[in-house]
Amino acid sequence: MTPSAAPAAAPAATALELTGLTRRFGSLTAVDGVGLDLPVGARHALIGPNGAGKTTLLNLIAGTERPDEGTIAFLGRDVTRTAPARRSRLGIARSFQQPTAVPDLTVLDNVLLAAWQHHPDRRGAWRRTARRERLVATAGERLADVGLAGVADRPAGSLSHGQRRLLDLAAALVARPRALLLDEPAAGLTDRDVVRLLDVLGALDDDIAVLLVEHNTEVVARLARTVTVLVTGRVLASGPVREVFELPEVRSAYLDAATTSDTPPAGDGAGGGAAQGVAKAHDSGTGR
Numbered sequence: 005m006t007p008s009a010a011p012a013a014a015p016a017a018t019a020l021e022l023t024g025l026t027r028r029f030g031s032l033t034a035v036d037g038v039g040l041d042l043p044v045g046a047r048h049a050l051i052g053p054n055g056a057g058k059t060t061l062l063n064l065i066a067g068t069e070r071p072d073e074g075t076i077a078f079l080g081r082d083v084t085r086t087a088p089a090r091r092s093r094l095g096i097a098r099s100f101q102q103p104t105a106v107p108d109l110t111v112l113d114n115v116l117l118a119a120w121q122h123h124p125d126r127r128g129a130w131r132r133t134a135r136r137e138r139l140v141a142t143a144g145e146r147l148a149d150v151g152l153a154g155v156a157d158r159p160a161g162s163l164s165h166g167q168r169r170l171l172d173l174a175a176a177l178v179a180r181p182r183a184l185l186l187d188e189p190a191a192g193l194t195d196r197d198v199v200r201l202l203d204v205l206g207a208l209d210d211d212i213a214v215l216l217v218e219h220n221t222e223v224v225a226r227l228a229r230t231v232t233v234l235v236t237g238r239v240l241a242s243g244p245v246r247e248v249f250e251l252p253e254v255r256s257a258y259l260d261a262a263t264t265s266d267t268p269p270a271g272d273g274a275g276g277g278a279a280q281g282v283a284k285a286h287d288s289g290t291g292r
């Protein structure tokens with residue numbers, strides 16, 4: 005009789021778990037005791053006025069800033085002290101407000117570079133023809149996803165700002181990350197590029213958790229199921245987009261001042277997430 009196989013370990017249900025995250029710059033507390041749980045498959049937006057601490061929070065998760073207090077867990081593993089490159093290889097991908105593609109490399113080579121950096125066998129990946137061809141094919145697919153297949157052989161520096169941001173997205177996605185941190189992905193994009201961005205992000209697999217910093221409330225409404233509002237580094241509210249956007253304190257702190265939309269969006273995000281309670285104005289809030 006063959007012994008029955010041990011049950012497989014249950015996959016982590018939480019992609020990112022932030023607990024009491026605090027980051028100070030001198031006397032300024034840019035991120036102040038933030039708590040946030042992002043389940044696997046989350047589509048979560050981070051909004052707030054300028055200087056609220058949104059980018060700093062992304063930096064803390066990506067590892068380019070270190071917290072003064074608090075912890076960060078990724079898929080159940082404490083990564084608070086893990087170096088950014090290692091976090092990236094573990095599956096935390098990041099896009100920046102400004103494009104980061106290497107201008108002298110071709111569009112395809114930029115995506116290949118990202119694929120190669122994340123490959124578990126970097127030497128072998130490039131030396132073996134079959135693997136190299138697979139990398140090139142995958143890079144080409146990601147470029148096609150973001151509408152850049154037709155310019156794959158052009159230097160990245162010759163692309164428009166919006167195209168370079170889409171190129172960054174292709175590079176972020178090529179290694180199949182499990183958490184995708186996007187810093188204002190729609191900023192500087194043409195209407196056509198925004199449609200492309202929405203299509204690409206809307207088609208992402210459910211095993212990727214997306215955390216999106218975005219000022220454009222229409223983009224938030226289209227992509228996010230849940231949202232956290234940060235004000236002066238603290239969580240003002242966190243929960244389903246529609247419910248949070250209707251809170252008077254959120255309207256007065258942020259939405260009424262937002263230039264992109266006069267009215268709160270009516271949609272409830274890409275997947276129309278399940279109703280969940282709205283966490284309000286605590287020192288640390290939890291958003292799903």
Ligand SMILES: Nc1ncnc2c1ncn2[C@@H]1O[C@H](COP(=O)(O)OP(=O)(O)OP(=O)(O)O)[C@@H](O)[C@H]1O
Nearest residue numbers: 029032033034052053054055056057058059060061
């Ligand atoms: N490296 C730094 N040194 C000192 N202060 C910093 C540093 N990085 C950020 N800050 C300050 O921390 C606060 C939060 O900045 P952050 O960029 O995180 O805000 P934000 O919400 O992303 O703003 P925006 O919407 O304008 O991008 C700001 O007051 C900013 O000036």
